[in-house]
Amino acid sequence: MANPHWLFGDQLGPSFIKAGADGPARDAPVVMIESRYVFRRRRFHRAKAHLVLSAMRHRAAELGDRVTYVRADTYREGIRQAVGREPVTVHHPTSRAALRLVRSLDNVTVLPPRGFLVPQEDFAAWAGGRHTLRMEAFYHQVRRDHDLLMEGAEPAGGTWNLDHENRRPPPRGARSLGASPPYRPREDAVDEEVRRDLDRWERDGDVSFVGRDGPRAFPADRREALAALRRFLSHRLAGFGAHEDAVLADDPTMSHSLLSSSLNLGLLDPAECVEGAEGAWRAGEAALNSVEGFVRQIAGWREYVWHVYWYFGEDYRTSNALGHTGHLPDWWNELDADAVSARCVATALRQVRDTGWTHHIPRLMILGSYALQRGWDPAAVTDWFHRSFVDGYDWVMLPNVVGMSQYADGGRMTTKPYTSGGAYIDRMSDLCGPCPYHPDRRTGEDACPFTAGYWAFLHRHRDSLGRNARMSRAVRGLDRLRDLSALLEQERERAGADTPP
Known part of the structure; x- marks a missing residue:
């Protein structure tokens, strides 16, 4: 046997x-x-x-x-x-x-592992001898090796990267993109049993959870995952690309696939997702920019993150190039969105609290950026993302947070810290209008926490970031701020108070 x-x-x-x-x-x-x-x-x-x-x-x-x-x-x-x-x-x-x-x-x-496109030995061969391991170069290699969105030896459309077409702000005045709703599963007797067990564990004091549960919003079996994939490819992929970096308060899912949890549970294989998307493009059912953006997420970024998790070694976990040691406040750990006045942070935190999910821009440019600007311990931030998201696993969150979000690896994965002032959030979302803070104000009671936090972050790391080619111009901008001293004093007081923004 x-x-x-x-x-x-x-x-x-x-x-x-x-x-x-x-x-x-x-x-x-x-x-x-x-x-x-x-x-x-x-x-x-x-x-x-x-x-x-x-x-x-x-x-x-x-x-x-x-x-x-x-x-x-x-x-x-x-x-x-x-x-x-x-x-x-x-x-x-x-x-x-x-x-x-x-x-x-x-x-x-x-x-050997399964559930990924590239074997570990192939990644090691690609990475060997390179001074930098940039995702873009790896993505090109995956496209070639798997004949994804290729026309002979050249990328479809003549270019590898259509990001410039996929960074549009939300339509002015729109509360929704108007996309067809994503697939949502129906709970069954298994879910009822799970919920009873979780209730009992909490009553017994055996475990403690954060956030809200239910109804289940993501697939829990292969049949549901395939239905979610079909729904995305046939009804949502066509509208995905242009606004994939935009944020709307009342439209948290927009045209995103919501397939990450199914991929990370192993219910979907990445090949069937990217090949399905390519098929939609070749059939004229979705534009190339939407399909390339989706393929990049899976065949590019997801594959890359999986491999650098193993390639960088266990010591990568303790990377802290910026020396950040701040603790995560209770309101953040408890996902207490109702305590937060800053509309962007409250909106993102509320989505996490209610569903365990929000798309990549609230993760990176709101939640991650806020943590980076406040100088929180990157290991604690990584753990929070791991615990708080339905698609969060150690291999997913360690590179994404340490490398991409918190720049704790000093640039091994990315060329600059991904953080910004409030102007970026204002341009790419509808979150700033009703907010009590103003994205163009650095000091005062109505100063935007991101605008003030951005300049305080640059000042704190002026020496190291000033040597970064992509950050040096921003760092030089500190010298033009006549209110810098007041701004820094304001941020010290806010940090000491440890209150939500």
């Missing part, structure tokens, strides 16, 4: 039990372990805990008698209950902690 194959909770699609030279034996029994300790050791968003448990239990129901499903305190205890000392296979886990665990078990054979 074939050795059992262990499925982690983010390895739930069919590719993770597909037999082959680098996979489990054909028709191998399956083991799944629901570990309570995972939810005790971190204070996760309740909707995230619900989604993961619902997805695992749905998968177990699909597998039927083929699966041994164990509910245990720890993975180590669970695998012992499931198979004892019997040999087990498992595909390469997605976190360093899980990889250390499976490698410490002498009855477990680790198979």
Whole structure:
């Protein structure tokens, strides 16, 4: 009889039990372990805990008698209950902690990872000898190797990058893009059971969650994930590109795919997503800029983040090039959007509180930028993003937050810190109009926290950022600020008060 194959909770699609030279034996029994300790050791968003448990239990129901499903305190205890000392296979886990665990078990054979387009050895070959590992160059290589949006040896349309077409502000006066609504699943008996269990764990004081739960907004099985993909490709992809960096208070999903949680649970394979999008373009159903923007998110950024997580090594986790050590305030940790007056922060935090999700610009240019400007500890910010988002996993958030959002790696991933004053938020959103703060004011009671915070951040890191070619002009602008002393004193007082903006 074939050795059992262990499925982690983010390895739930069919590719993770597909037999082959680098996979489990054909028709191998399956083991799944629901570990309570995972939810005790971190204070996760309740909707995230619900989604993961619902997805695992749905998968177990699909597998039927083929699966041994164990509910245990720890993975180590669970695998012992499931198979004892019997040999087990498992595909390469997605976190360093899980990889250390499976490698410490002498009855477990680790198979190559699945769920990504590029093998680790191919990334290492591409990265070897390069002074910088920029996503753009990697993205070009992925496009060539997988023949994605290519016309012979050249990129479709004659250019690799259509970002210049995909950075339009929202239509003036619009409260919504008017996109067809995204796919939303219907809860079932599995979800009812999950919610009862989570309620009981909280009542017993065994675990504690943050945020709100329900109704479940993201797919929990393969059927739902495919329905969400089809819905995006047929109804939403065409309108995705132009305004993908825009933000509207009353339209949190706009034309975004909402497929990240399904990809990161393993319910969707990245190849079927990007190939489906390319098919829509070739059929004349979506413009190239929309399709290229979506393909870039998956075949470019997602692949790149996965690989640098492993390539940079464990020490990357403690990167703190800017020396930021500030603590995260209680209102932030509790997702207390109602305590916040700054409309952009309140809106983004409310979306996270209510759904465990917001799209990439509120993550980067509102929530991440606010944390960067305040000098919060990047490790704590990374942990917050990991816990608070339904699509957040260690491999996802570590590079995204340490490298992209908090610039804690000093530029190993990006060429500059991604932060701005209020003018950017005002241009790219409808958030500033009703806000009590004004994006063009640096000091005073109505000074925008982002405008003041941006200049205080530049001043604090004047020496290092002044040597950055992409930041030097902004740093020189400090010398033109006649109110700089007042601004810095104001920001010291705000930081000392530790109150929401």
